[in-house]
Amino acid sequence: MNKNNWIHLCIDMQRMFAEDTPWHVPWMQHVSPQIEEIAKHYPQRTVFSRFVPPKRAVDMHGMWRSYYEKWDAMTLERLGREMVDLIPPLKALVPPARVFDKMTYSPWTTGELHRVLAGEGVETVAISGGETDVCVLAAAIGAIDLGYRVILLKDAVCSGADDTHDASLELLGDRFSVQLEILPTEGFLSRA
Secondary structure (H helix, E strand, O other): OEEEEEEEEEEEEEEEHOOOOOOOOOOOHHHHHHHHHHHHOOHHHHEEEEEEEOOOOHHHHHHHHHHHHHHHHHHHHHHHHHHEEHHHHHHHHOOOOOEEEEEEEEOOOHHHHHHHHHHHOEEEEEEEEEEOHHHHHHHHHHHHOOOOOOEEEEEEEEEHHHHHOOOOOOOHHOOOOOOOEEEHHHHHHHHO
């Protein structure tokens, strides 16, 4: 790995998933130490994405409106804007770590993140965070589509559903093995 052309992309390590909400991800507490280790060693190379719900379901279009009608408790009006914040140990690293907000599963949808990373010459994206079978999956597939080399940090990703977490790791590792590598955090840090 070229030591100058990678970033750590940490997906949605936010209070709304760490705390007692309908979207609580219990495994988040188990992967947080690995994520914190990478982010503390390399805050200038860390990019956090935050999943930002709309204020109200009616603010969305198409199936996103239906989605938030189902998950009305997770709209900003009901949840509170502070719950979008990163968990405190990670929030403390911003800056120099950076934050990109998104309203969809993928951090690539708006094009802003790709424009910034491409402008910096980034070629490799090491992905951590949650959830493996939703936003992490979308981030990995999007990064592959954009031509990045992807490293998925298997002990630094989590989900609220063990079966689909495991299936996502298997899918990514098997079907995308040319473009994506799965590594433990320590293995990645020893190369960084």
